[in-house]
Amino acid sequence: MTTLIEWVLVIAGQSLITIGVLCDLVASIAMLRFPNFYTRLHAATVGSIGGAFLPIIGVALVAAGSDFLGSYRWFLCGASLVIAFIELLLAGAGSHALARATHRARAAPTKPIIVDLLEEDRGKGEV
Amino acid sequence: MPDLEWLVTTYLTMLMIPYFVAFLLYMIRIIKGPTLPDRVLATDALGYDLAAFMTILTIVLRSPILIVSGVVLILWIFSLDIYVAKYLEARELGG
Numbered sequence: 001m002t003t004l005i006e007w008v009l010v011i012a013g014q015s016l017i018t019i020g021v022l023c024d025l026v027a028s029i030a031m032l033r034f035p036n037f038y039t040r041l042h043a044a045t046v047g048s049i050g051g052a053f054l055p056i057i058g059v060a061l062v063a064a065g066s067d068f069l070g071s072y073r074w075f076l077c078g079a080s081l082v083i084a085f086i087e088l089l090l091a092g093a094g095s096h097a098l099a100r101a102t103h104r105a106r107a108a109p110t111k112p113i114i115v116d117l118l119e120e121d122r123g124k125g126e127v
Numbered sequence: 128m129p130d131l132e133w134l135v136t137t138y139l140t141m142l143m144i145p146y147f148v149a150f151l152l153y154m155i156r157i158i159k160g161p162t163l164p165d166r167v168l169a170t171d172a173l174g175y176d177l178a179a180f181m182t183i184l185t186i187v188l189r190s191p192i193l194i195v196s197g198v199v200l201i202l203w204i205f206s207l208d209i210y211v212a213k214y215l216e217a218r219e220l221g222g
Contacts (some may be wrong), residue, residue: 002131010131016136017183021145024176028152032171037164040156047172051149052179059182062139068132070175072191079194081184086133087201091175095168096207101212109162
């Protein structure tokens with residue numbers, strides 16, 4: 001016998017997973033279509049926060065609401081929340097480290113750019 | 128009133144198809160990527176999505192032990208980021 005609160009948890013979790021899958025598709029298309037590395041960083045953020053953080057929270061809600069998983073569902077719910085928290089911390093830090101190193105090493109072209117103030121400051125020795 | 132187990136299993140199984148399409152598009156960028164940071168960035172996004180996919184697979188396959196691999200995968204992807212960033216800045220990987 002499933003109660004109303006379990007239905008609400010499962011429907012909310014499935015909505016979050018659906019939003020995450022849409023973000024994932026958009027991010028993968030944008031990763032192909034954007035012109036250079038610095039614009040592809042936006043697509044990577046959409047793919048890692050919208051496309052992975054939201055579905056993992058949704059999986060936690062679905063696992064909390066589905067009693068056919070047995071007593072392991074609370075293990076699933078807690079582990080999903082831990083994974084989501086770790087990913088929320090690490091995705092932004094990793095992307096930032098990669099972007100900073102790429103700009104300092106000039107490893108990727110900044111082709112359709114109009115002005116690059118960080119590069120000018122670095123040329124003057126201020127950064 | 129439909130069965131809750133049927134709803135969860137069917138819906139999550141159907142949602143795997145767009146995930147596979149997204150994985151394919153990320154793989155195209157990994158293979159095609161003109162520079163090294165492009166490839167690493169696409170590998171990042173692919174790894175985080177694989178972790179999310181693995182947690183969905185945990186519910187569909189009813190095997191809760193699979194979810195532990197998500198933590199390892201995310202930490203591995205982060206270490207790849209940091210190592211590549213250090214290599215790009217200092218041109219070496221030592222201490």
